Amino acid sequence: MSGLGALLPLETPAETHFRERVRAWLADSRQLVVESVPADENPGVLIERARQFQAELFAAGFAGISWPQEFGGQGLTAREEIIFVQESAPYDLPNGPLAVTLGMCAPTLLAHGSSEQKRRHIRAILSGEEIWCQLFSEPGAGSDLAGLQTRAEAVPEGWLVNGQKSWTTWAQFADFAILLARTDPQRPKHKGLTMFLLNMRHPGIVVRELRQMSGRRNFNEVFIDGVPVPPGAVIGVVNGGWETATTTLANERTFISASWPSATLTQRLVELATRRLPSLDVELGQRIADIWCREAVLRVLSIELLETIALDQSPGPAGSLGKLGRAELGELVADLETDILGLDSIAWQPGDSESASVVADILHAPGFSIAGGTKEIMRNVIAERILGLPREPRTEGGGAPFSTASRRVLLNDGTS
């Protein structure tokens, strides 16, 4: 199977050679490519497959393509990174479950971690040895992430962490985490947060699996009870956690928009419609064409964003564009699949694994409109930070300390 075909502008012979190497390797590695994932697939199996594939990718020299060689990367450029994305677009690579590790935690560590942290972890991440998770959201802090309550208190040996996190993807398998915690409640909301590197195997950390409506089990609640963290575990600077987290979120949004859709999405929809419907009407054809157009635009945008990241720059608020586009596309695809399956989207024949798998994807789609920031938040970011429109009213009361501001909000909520 060939990739997207198009060469980069002014592609050099060395780059074309790299492209051919990627193409040949992907063709040889077909047995590692996931065809479809049953809804009730054991998450442990998925993670193990992801680890194995990542190890193969690393051994072949295709992990961390533009990342520094001293930390295990290939030391190449954004252009080789894009070539890999182009060539792998027709495949469902099985390292999707490592998205949080590779697309969110590792770039944060690379941008803000100490040399010691990078030396210790980046190579292990790229080679599939370490799984990481992102401990940001809490039951009362999702969109309003800076309102989080998990505390890291300064103690003579470093820090003592107490709190609860929710919706933590793949935490049940994670070896390490990036943790956002409040280190100074006397400072304004965004100014008293710090990011930490947390060993997920430490006693006092309890991970409880959550089952989603799609039947998949990659979510968790995480309880952190009196867990000591050494001073060297701070990522970035103390009380500078909001800036560090902004890097994570920008990478997360870009990664989500870049990692999907694949070039085969429309083709799969056409095949599904042709197989399942006696005839294809015009309206359905128009909807598939609309999806194809959006997919093509997103692919161009994703490559631009990846280029920005690989050039060592933060994608900034532009990542929100791709994230929003991807969420909307996911909803359109889910609606279309529901219409194609008809009654089979509610109750299908025993043994109809295709319907079971498509329904799991349909039920999974709303999650992508929420993960990494909801559609409303993406529109706020685009309005305020890209278009320069007026900011929405803030509830935290200017520069008031978090401890008093959060109390005031609660009082307001209670009396209004």
Ligand SMILES: Cc1cc2nc3c(=O)[nH]c(=O)nc-3n(C[C@H](O)[C@H](O)[C@H](O)COP(=O)(O)OP(=O)(O)OC[C@H]3O[C@@H](n4cnc5c(N)ncnc54)[C@H](O)[C@@H]3O)c2cc1C
């Ligand atoms: C698939 C998935 C994976 C996830 N993985 C992780 C993970 O690994 N780690 C992690 O830390 N978190 C994770 N999350 C959590 C995710 O970041 C939050 O769910 C998300 O930020 C929304 O927060 P919330 O669920 O608390 O919703 P809320 O913030 O309570 O929002 C509820 C509704 O109010 C709207 N709303 C809120 N504020 C505004 C506003 N200012 N303007 C307009 N509308 C507003 C929202 O758009 C939404 O519709 C994951 C979520 C999903 C669905």
